[in-house]
Amino acid sequence: MDLRFTDDEIAFRREVRDFLRASVPAAIRAKMIEGRKIDRDELTAWTRTLHARGWAVPHWPVEWGGTGWDPIRRMIFRDEIQSFPAPETLSFGTAMVGPVIYTFGSQAQKQRFLPRIADLTDWWCQGFSEPGAGSDLASLKTRAVRDGDHWVVNGQKAWTTLGQHADWIFVLARTDPKAKPQEGISFLLVDMKSPGVTLVPTRTIDGGWEINEVFFDDVRVPAENLVGEENKGWDYAKFLLTNERNGQARVGISKARLKRIRELADFPPDGAVAPLRNPAFRRRLVELEVEMRALEMTQLRVIAAERGDGKPDPASSILKIRGSELMQASSELLMDVMGPAAAIAHGDDGDDGVDWTRGGAATYFNLRKLSIYGGSNEIQRSIIAKAILGL
Amino acid sequence: MNFDLSEEQRLLADSLAKWAARSYDFDRRQKICATPEGRSPAVWAELADLGLTGLPFAEADGGYGGGPVETMIVMEAIGRALVTEPWLDAVVFTGALLRHGADSERRAALVPAIAAGELLLVAAIGEPQARWTLADVATRATPIAGGWRLDGVKTLVPHGAAADRFVVSARTGGDRTSPIGIGLFLVDRTAPGVSVVSHETHDGGRVADVRLDEVTVAAEAVIGDPARGLPILERATDETIAAISAEAVGIMDEALKTTVEYLKTRVQFGRAIGSFQVLQHRAADMFVAVEQARSMALWATMSVGEEDVVTRRKAMAAAKIQVAKSARFVGQQAIQLHGGIAMTWEYKVGHLFKRLTMIDKRFGDLDHHLDWLAATDGLVGAA
Ligand SMILES: Cc1cc2nc3c(=O)[nH]c(=O)nc-3n(C[C@H](O)[C@H](O)[C@H](O)COP(=O)(O)OP(=O)(O)OC[C@H]3O[C@@H](n4cnc5c(N)ncnc54)[C@H](O)[C@@H]3O)c2cc1C
Numbered sequence A: 001m002d003l004r005f006t007d008d009e010i011a012f013r014r015e016v017r018d019f020l021r022a023s024v025p026a027a028i029r030a031k032m033i034e035g036r037k038i039d040r041d042e043l044t045a046w047t048r049t050l051h052a053r054g055w056a057v058p059h060w061p062v063e064w065g066g067t068g069w070d071p072i073r074r075m076i077f078r079d080e081i082q083s084f085p086a087p088e089t090l091s092f093g094t095a096m097v098g099p100v101i102y103t104f105g106s107q108a109q110k111q112r113f114l115p116r117i118a119d120l121t122d123w124w125c126q127g128f129s130e131p132g133a134g135s136d137l138a139s140l141k142t143r144a145v146r147d148g149d150h151w152v153v154n155g156q157k158a159w160t161t162l163g164q165h166a167d168w169i170f171v172l173a174r175t176d177p178k179a180k181p182q183e184g185i186s187f188l189l190v191d192m193k194s195p196g197v198t199l200v201p202t203r204t205i206d207g208g209w210e211i212n213e214v215f216f217d218d219v220r221v222p223a224e225n226l227v228g229e230e231n232k233g234w235d236y237a238k239f240l241l242t243n244e245r246n247g248q249a250r251v252g253i254s255k256a257r258l259k260r261i262r263e264l265a266d267f268p269p270d271g272a273v274a275p276l277r278n279p280a281f282r283r284r285l286v287e288l289e290v291e292m293r294a295l296e297m298t299q300l301r302v303i304a305a306e307r308g309d310g311k312p313d314p315a316s317s318i319l320k321i322r323g324s325e326l327m328q329a330s331s332e333l334l335m336d337v338m339g340p341a342a343a344i345a346h347g348d349d350g351d352d353g354v355d356w357t358r359g360g361a362a363t364y365f366n367l368r369k370l371s372i373y374g375g376s377n378e379i380q381r382s383i384i385a386k387a388i389l390g391l
Numbered sequence B: 001m002n003f004d005l006s007e008e009q010r011l012l013a014d015s016l017a018k019w020a021a022r023s024y025d026f027d028r029r030q031k032i033c034a035t036p037e038g039r040s041p042a043v044w045a046e047l048a049d050l051g052l053t054g055l056p057f058a059e060a061d062g063g064y065g066g067g068p069v070e071t072m073i074v075m076e077a078i079g080r081a082l083v084t085e086p087w088l089d090a091v092v093f094t095g096a097l098l099r100h101g102a103d104s105e106r107r108a109a110l111v112p113a114i115a116a117g118e119l120l121l122v123a124a125i126g127e128p129q130a131r132w133t134l135a136d137v138a139t140r141a142t143p144i145a146g147g148w149r150l151d152g153v154k155t156l157v158p159h160g161a162a163a164d165r166f167v168v169s170a171r172t173g174g175d176r177t178s179p180i181g182i183g184l185f186l187v188d189r190t191a192p193g194v195s196v197v198s199h200e201t202h203d204g205g206r207v208a209d210v211r212l213d214e215v216t217v218a219a220e221a222v223i224g225d226p227a228r229g230l231p232i233l234e235r236a237t238d239e240t241i242a243a244i245s246a247e248a249v250g251i252m253d254e255a256l257k258t259t260v261e262y263l264k265t266r267v268q269f270g271r272a273i274g275s276f277q278v279l280q281h282r283a284a285d286m287f288v289a290v291e292q293a294r295s296m297a298l299w300a301t302m303s304v305g306e307e308d309v310v311t312r313r314k315a316m317a318a319a320k321i322q323v324a325k326s327a328r329f330v331g332q333q334a335i336q337l338h339g340g341i342a343m344t345w346e347y348k349v350g351h352l353f354k355r356l357t358m359i360d361k362r363f364g365d366l367d368h369h370l371d372w373l374a375a376t377d378g379l380v381g382a383a
Helices: A007-023 A026-034 A040-053 A071-083 A091-104 A107-118 A233-246 A251-266 A279-306 A316-337 A339-343 A361-371 A377-388 B007-023 B026-034 B041-049 B068-081 B087-101 B104-115 B230-265 B277-303 B309-343 B348-359 B366-374
Strands: A124-127 A143-147 A150-157 A168-174 A185-191 A197-203 A209-222 B121-124 B140-144 B147-158 B165-171 B182-188 B194-200 B206-218
Touching: A007 A040, A007 A071, A026 A040, A071 A251, A071 A279, A091 A107, A091 A124, A091 A168, A091 A185, A091 A233, A150 A168, A150 A185, A168 A233, A185 A209, A185 A233, A251 A279, A251 A316, A279 A316, A279 B277, A279 B309, A279 B366, A316 A339, A316 A361, A316 A377, A316 B277, A377 B277, B007 B041, B007 B068, B026 B348, B068 B087, B068 B230, B068 B277, B087 B104, B087 B121, B087 B147, B087 B230, B121 B147, B140 B165, B147 B165, B147 B182, B165 B206, B182 B206, B182 B230, B230 B277, B230 B309, B230 B348, B277 B309, B309 B348, B309 B366
Parallel strands: A124 A168, B121 B165
Antiparallel strands: A143 A150, A143 A168, A150 A209, A168 A185, A197 A209, B140 B147, B147 B206, B165 B182, B194 B206
8 A cells, every 4th residue: 555646646747737837728717716607619729729738538548539547647637627727628528428439339430429529529418317307317208219211309308518519419318118218218429400409598596508408309310320239328328427427526626616715715805804714714614625635535545446447436426425515515615705795696707896706606506506417416325325335 | 546455464454353353252342341451461462462562663673663554454453343452552652652752772672562562551641631732731840860750640541550651741841831841751650659540431441540749750761852742742643643543434334334234134114224215325424424534544644654744733633523523423323223222232333433432532522623724724725
């Protein structure tokens, strides 16, 4: 047992940090710090910068642009990006559909889609949830019926994040209504420009537009856009959801937020008495810092264990639960640092004078989502109880 | 970065698990706790045979050269089996005191006997008014010809009645709470003027009040600089916090295991109570709490060798905070999920809970460490 980073790992961290210092535009970093949205053009430009460095899809197989880094290096890389803070690549492509395609897709699908995912030529969104199928995803009703060399899709998806920018959507659709719920689902890749696809925005409590409903009305999808085998979509979806869970500790983001809280609490820009002088506040802050450190160590342990057999560890549910809770708690504390001015609802753009409170309460409201999506925290507890404790 | 145990470390863990299963089951433990001493010289001899009493001492001094990871492994096993022997106090804490405070002559005189299991040397550093403030020392050391005279009362001395010798903290200068002017003195339990009153503790152990009335010791009895004992005490405390955190993890793990087993077998309303989701989720929360504590015990363990005092102390405070919170939750829920059976003296879970509770009372409780950490610049700094 040696719980220190090796010299190589430390040097690698420095290399990543130097790269970020040299490459992340100041305006992007400022937006990240303030919790403002990064728009499509900005994310595309940044993804291309990463891609040029060979770092857009580190965890992918080397033949498709991966770096061959071990899990510790991938963790260091993610931690540096998050705590810089710099934007992460679009997860729907790089962390969700990409791995499904290179693991289960055809050679033609790999060649066609993977390079365009890696450099964000194609923006992907996730069409899993439906109004009636949330935690119980297998109860989904969207249908796909074979018609010659096409699938005809009808139904409705809900909560589709950033679907407004999307070129493509990956969809779970029922292809065998007579089979058991999990056994009649297929995984389809659908062009958002297909006739019959309609997108309707859903406004979130923070006032933002990040989710949508997507309606499918006799949408014809070429048969070649089925991933893997017909009716095996549930297996691919489970694979995808486990990968999704792994990324949800977000330790680096929480760390960056805690640093910002400490800075603002020491020198609040409105000139108020420093919240850091309030013992009750200081105590809340260090309690979160301790949580952060424990989560960071747990993440290292989960990642180190992963090095063995490559199977996802059910302990990653800890990362989802504690990671989301820490993100939520730190956003709450950040809002509280802002005092009464946290009440002002800023738009996402523009400069209206009291800029430093931008993204305070709004982020707090927005991040309530973290314990709901990606498998709600209640579902994660059931996973721990069943898969780890054997209950 | 590598969390795997080495072959030797695995062997150590295995041999401890085997020893506990063979020779320290809950029954024997309870019988030992019920004796007046609350411990067993026979068990201590078994631990010595396993090489544990000399584990953390340098080979040059007559020990086995074990490091913080070895200590962590032993403490987890001690926790699991609820061993009441003073390994933490007489080996880990004392070991750190000698390593950081004593010169090589002094170590050569003491370590072989400790390693052989023949000398029980514990620190007598507590005082009623001090709580966890190590610098708060009212016991006085007055220079006399050829040595020192000690006067005062030390409290909560672990297994003080069974100890052969004490390391007593006493004031050689400054006022009651000043950090300078604290000396560490070796005192025989049977020396004239020493009187010992033993108390039972809730976790099955024993502590003693040690009165010192005009006790005289020779000049050689001083460990280190007679005015600068505090940093030695602080260092030993830091190292012991890492160890006791590992003990707590062992206990929590055992409490969780016992609870999950019970959830699977206890039937109510015609089915195993573990099929009720509310209990499943509680157990899942216990699991998360144990793992977070384990992470921090590991972090503390890897920080034992940290030379920067503030960095090291922050790690220990953070670990103690996480362990305190996890231990409260896991201990309380282990009782709750068992129902009435856990309230009985005969059942192990209650004793796991009690030891967890008492661990918080040692080396600074949750509020103590939170208060200290909150007054620093924290763990991550400002942007
Ligand atoms: C902001 C946001 C973005 C999203 N983005 C996407 C996206 O891009 N693509 C996509 O496909 N989906 C997306 N989702 C959907 C998300 O995956 C679902 O919201 C989630 O699966 C929960 O489903 P639900 O909202 O229907 O709640 P429900 O499943 O109805 O749950 C309601 C409550 O009941 C609890 N509950 C449910 N079942 C159980 C059970 N068995 N045991 C105990 N408690 C239970 C839940 O934990 C929750 O507290 C997004 C959601 C949000 C909020």
